[in-house]
Amino acid sequence: MRLNDLDERIVHALAEDARRSYADIGQEVGLSAPAVKRRVDRLRADGAITGFTVRVDPAALGWETEGVIELYCRRNTSPEAIHRGLSRYPEVASASTVTGEADAIVQVFAADMRHFERVLERIAGEPFVERTKSVLVLSPLLRRYGSGAPR
Structure with a gap:
């Protein structure tokens, strides 16, 4: 539409x-x-508007650390299998399949570095994951929330 x-x-x-x-x-x-x-x-x-929500600063909920994990999956891993595997983690804010070398990228919020490390280890241990590569976010510079393309 x-x-x-x-x-x-x-x-x-x-x-x-x-x-x-x-x-x-x-x-x-x-x-x-x-x-x-x-x-x-x-x-x-x-279906153009799918719902109404509130945006909360993750730090207000104790999620002080943000990172992005690149997932490199085993052969023939479907997007549905990745979705099923990642949906069990409350720390995962978003996940998308991507072009390039990685199969997917995952945005993670955690309480601190140790918590992020534990989440990374658990995700890396999923049966469909061959390897991961991660980066930590130092300062979010720009975030847009569901307003569509710029006017």
Whole structure:
């Protein structure tokens, strides 16, 4: 589904602050509150909007260390097998298959270095993993959350 300009503006407004009122968004995009609500309901029904959530700083929950793990998997490992294996780790914030030498990259949050090391060891021990390569994040410079392509 490709969004038209008006729907895209509504999605961007919600991505900036999902708690904004329909009236406030309507004022920004030139629609009434009921018209915005109808469009949001349609976008949800069509699957363009998949839900509403809150963004929490991981450090506020005690997750002070962030790292990225490159996974190099055994032959014929499916993306589904990687997903199943990684979904058991609450420390895994995201995982994606990628092009290049690695088969997947995994974003991990941990309480501290020792915790990160334990998670890395456990992931490296998964039966589908041949080897790993990891880096630690020093300072996140830019993060965008679900607002789609830049305007």
